[in-house]
Amino acid sequence: MKLTFIDWTIMVIYFVFVLGIGFALKRYMKTSTDFFLSGRSIPAWITGLAFISANLGAQEVIGMGASGAKYGIATSHFYWIGAIPAMAFIGVFMMPFYYGSRARSVPEYLKLRFDEKTRGFNAISFAVMTVLSSGISLYAMGLLLETLLGWDFSFSILIAALIVLIYVFLGGLTSAIYNEVLQFFLIVFGFAPLVFLGLRDVGGWSGLQARLATVATSNGFGAGAWSESWKYMGSPSSNPMGVEWFGLAMGLGFVLSFGYWCTDFLVVQRAMAAKSMSAARRTPLIAAIPKMLFPFLVILPGMIAIALTYKSGGSGFSLPKKLDGTFEYNMAIPMMLGHYFPSGMLGVGLTALMASFMSGMAGNVTAFNTVWTYDIYQSYIKRGASDQHYLWMGRMATVFGIVISVAAAYVTTRFNNIMDMLQLVFAFVNAPLLATFLLGMFWKRTSGHGAFIGLISGTIGAAIHQGLTLPAGAHAGIKGGWFGVVHSYPSELAQAFWTAIVAWSACFLITILVSLVTKPRAEGELSGLVYSLTERAKEDDVPWYQRPAILAVIILIAAVILNIIFW
Amino acid sequence: MRLDIRLPIGLMFTVLGALLVVVGLLGGKSFVEQSQGTNVNLWWGIVMLVFGVVMFLLGRRGTSSARLAEETPEGRKIEELERAAGLEK
Numbered sequence: 001m002k003l004t005f006i007d008w009t010i011m012v013i014y015f016v017f018v019l020g021i022g023f024a025l026k027r028y029m030k031t032s033t034d035f036f037l038s039g040r041s042i043p044a045w046i047t048g049l050a051f052i053s054a055n056l057g058a059q060e061v062i063g064m065g066a067s068g069a070k071y072g073i074a075t076s077h078f079y080w081i082g083a084i085p086a087m088a089f090i091g092v093f094m095m096p097f098y099y100g101s102r103a104r105s106v107p108e109y110l111k112l113r114f115d116e117k118t119r120g121f122n123a124i125s126f127a128v129m130t131v132l133s134s135g136i137s138l139y140a141m142g143l144l145l146e147t148l149l150g151w152d153f154s155f156s157i158l159i160a161a162l163i164v165l166i167y168v169f170l171g172g173l174t175s176a177i178y179n180e181v182l183q184f185f186l187i188v189f190g191f192a193p194l195v196f197l198g199l200r201d202v203g204g205w206s207g208l209q210a211r212l213a214t215v216a217t218s219n220g221f222g223a224g225a226w227s228e229s230w231k232y233m234g235s236p237s238s239n240p241m242g243v244e245w246f247g248l249a250m251g252l253g254f255v256l257s258f259g260y261w262c263t264d265f266l267v268v269q270r271a272m273a274a275k276s277m278s279a280a281r282r283t284p285l286i287a288a289i290p291k292m293l294f295p296f297l298v299i300l301p302g303m304i305a306i307a308l309t310y311k312s313g314g315s316g317f318s319l320p321k322k323l324d325g326t327f328e329y330n331m332a333i334p335m336m337l338g339h340y341f342p343s344g345m346l347g348v349g350l351t352a353l354m355a356s357f358m359s360g361m362a363g364n365v366t367a368f369n370t371v372w373t374y375d376i377y378q379s380y381i382k383r384g385a386s387d388q389h390y391l392w393m394g395r396m397a398t399v400f401g402i403v404i405s406v407a408a409a410y411v412t413t414r415f416n417n418i419m420d421m422l423q424l425v426f427a428f429v430n431a432p433l434l435a436t437f438l439l440g441m442f443w444k445r446t447s448g449h450g451a452f453i454g455l456i457s458g459t460i461g462a463a464i465h466q467g468l469t470l471p472a473g474a475h476a477g478i479k480g481g482w483f484g485v486v487h488s489y490p491s492e493l494a495q496a497f498w499t500a501i502v503a504w505s506a507c508f509l510i511t512i513l514v515s516l517v518t519k520p521r522a523e524g525e526l527s528g529l530v531y532s533l534t535e536r537a538k539e540d541d542v543p544w545y546q547r548p549a550i551l552a553v554i555i556l557i558a559a560v561i562l563n564i565i566f567w
Numbered sequence: 568m569r570l571d572i573r574l575p576i577g578l579m580f581t582v583l584g585a586l587l588v589v590v591g592l593l594g595g596k597s598f599v600e601q602s603q604g605t606n607v608n609l610w611w612g613i614v615m616l617v618f619g620v621v622m623f624l625l626g627r628r629g630t631s632s633a634r635l636a637e638e639t640p641e642g643r644k645i646e647e648l649e650r651a652a653g654l655e656k
Contacts, residue, residue: 017579025633028633039636039637039639039642040636040642040645041633045631104645174633178570193607197602197603197607200603275634340602340607341602342598344586385656386656387646387649
């Protein structure tokens, strides 16, 4: 793919604006509350768009396009059941405790609700996890730009890291949020014409369906396996994802999705920056609207790419193959950009792609510097210093967080397996968290010991489950089966979903059992932290379109309709 | 004086949209052929330009912006809590 002067100009213009926002916001960073929480002053539509944009990292745009090619429309499960219900839930039921407790981070909520050790465990694992995942996404970006444009790996990751460093260092969370909104619009405007041009090339939705039937039958599935999302979920062998509806609904739709959207500080931090309780509650609900439509922007191009590969269209697009004969799924969206876009629009599309990497990274960095400063530094290293000191520490944490990310990106190039293993460990640590939060927020009896032991048990449960099972065709090792193989799953996804289900159940049960035999906190201390001990927010003077419950119902109905249309 | 987020967004899309329109008008045949007969630069450039101008005009109201913690009730509460809990001096 060749870039011209015009494309370069577009990229430079974007970088100028991104950095400009950072410089413009510098003088608004007077206190640590400005830097880590944007002074709790941001309107709901901005935090809402930032809420999904922070999640729009590498795995989203490139990964969902790749999954669209690999699994077809069934990838929409990651949105219509894997995100929307969880976003509605956090807005209506959980945000009152996050925002109303005035916790400054998710680990701090755990401290207020439970105890120091539960917070410590969560804060430290989260901090390590976020810097490393930002490193992994840097690595993915460097690799992509190297293959696509022939850019030097070091050059692209250092430039991206430096730009994120500058704007977060100067403007803190506000700068990250402003840029996330900018990136959101750029991604929408950069990819929308691709969908239009691609769809026209395959002959519209009906043409796409007909071509995808060829894809499905030549892979040994029923004709609609790529274009119908639920019909083939009855058994794992009849759909390309290799999962069945129960594992999908419980593992992805409940444990993984609620676990991510309702407890991950990366996204929750955006809502915490909102200017009022009502704005915080509306944040995930506003985010759900574009989120619901994102499959058309990121999954459709992948589906079009695979359809054209099997049965060529007017323009002769086809996906490249790797050396081992499998498709380069990750190249689906980038190759489509290069194929359909002339200079000019190509610059916008590629800049959007880079923007998605940068917004994901900035999200990780801001979550990291906040958890580091509030939950680790202020709690265990230096308490009671001046506000300016913590503001300075936040800036320092931004610098060393990014330095570690870059180092992690280089480590990944040499030792891919180490990163795979770390990600697996993180998955074990993350999976049970949801049970802890649900019990903590909705059962006042839950005790600190219960929460802590439950979390550890869930993590161990996940590791044992993974150690006893293996996806079909894999060998014992990083994919599981360390203790011997008791059960074999049809696919890695199925195994991941069930690992999550096991972790959640173990944590849920053990937390309840331990809580029943240990002393709960006094009820007076739990006001604002637990559902039954917190006053409901009054909504009489709020117009209907700003009431969380009504918005949530509308969003859920829309998600159900989308599921039915593409059933 | 605050920075309304719609100002930089509006400005950037105005500049990018205008640039695409120019490329679309001067780009010539090969550009149009690549996107199979649609002058995507011209048409999408116009859309981006209109979006940019609208955002910029709305942004001049200055209502959609972050404010200092000391100016907002929620921000002040956080600062008070930090001091009361002995987290900060």
